[in-house]
Amino acid sequence: MADFNSVGLQFVQYYYNQFQVNRAELTNLFTDQSMLSFEGEHFRGTQQIIQKFQSLGMQKISHQIVTHDVQPSSTPGGIIIFVTGLLKMDEDAPMKFTQVFHLNQTPSGSYYVHNTVFRLNLG
Amino acid sequence: MADFNSVGLQFVQYYYNQFQVNRAELTNLFTDQSMLSFEGEHFRGTQQIIQKFQSLGMQKISHQIVTHDVQPSSTPGGIIIFVTGLLKMDEDAPMKFTQVFHLNQTPSGSYYVHNTVFRLNLG
Numbered sequence A, B: 001m002a003d004f005n006s007v008g009l010q011f012v013q014y015y016y017n018q019f020q021v022n023r024a025e026l027t028n029l030f031t032d033q034s035m036l037s038f039e040g041e042h043f044r045g046t047q048q049i050i051q052k053f054q055s056l057g058m059q060k061i062s063h064q065i066v067t068h069d070v071q072p073s074s075t076p077g078g079i080i081i082f083v084t085g086l087l088k089m090d091e092d093a094p095m096k097f098t099q100v101f102h103l104n105q106t107p108s109g110s111y112y113v114h115n116t117v118f119r120l121n122l123g
Helices: A004-021 A023-029 A046-055 B004-021 B023-029 B046-055
Strands: A035-038 A041-044 A061-072 A079-089 A095-105 A111-120 B035-038 B041-044 B061-072 B079-089 B095-105 B111-120
Touching: A004 A023, A004 A061, A004 A079, A004 A095, A023 A046, A023 A111, A035 A046, A035 B061, A041 A046, A061 B035, A061 B111, A079 B095, A079 B111, A095 B079, A095 B095, A111 B061, A111 B079, B004 B023, B004 B061, B004 B079, B004 B095, B023 B046, B023 B111, B035 B046, B041 B046
Parallel strands: A035 A111, B035 B111
Antiparallel strands: A035 A041, A061 A079, A079 A095, A095 A111, B035 B041, B061 B079, B079 B095, B095 B111
16 A cells, blocks of 8 residues: 555645646546535536636635645545645635545546545634 | 435534533444544544543533535445534633544445544644
């Protein structure tokens, strides 16, 4: 089994960096089976998910990761990654967020996001 | 496929109610494959997980659920549940928390927790 902790950390760094520099490039991380829940809205498949990301209105976004926890899931090769952090959009004050990813492997061994849920911790 | 949203909601209500009234009863929700990450500490199997719950020092605990998101996972019958809420221990001020569960089905069709990660949102 691959070292799931290393995969988890690399994924987190890649994902949030790409989100900051070029959200459209995240296409490669999703498939038509992928699911996104974003602040209670639900999206399925690469196209819906990337459209949602592109529709977010901010010009600048940066994520600061505070914690990340990684576990192997019950899907062979699957990895669950749980992230807490701070999100800064444009000139707004930073907001706390939490996000979970369930990565799965393609037949060729690369990883894609099967499930992800994002929530701001406002309430 | 079972209605994963109903299963998710029922699970959340059951889990946090049992946590409040009798944490030892949660034994039924775990197996020897279960994994818990709790504030960065990692536990595996029913015994380690329940011991951790029992070692928590508070007399009273109550959870107020603010959001819950549910998705089917890639494991047949599997469900991912993502919860944000407020946790109150004894007479302390409420604290925000986030928790994810990956439920799987046993051969007999009941659900158990394969993965769970718990974090207070302090940082």
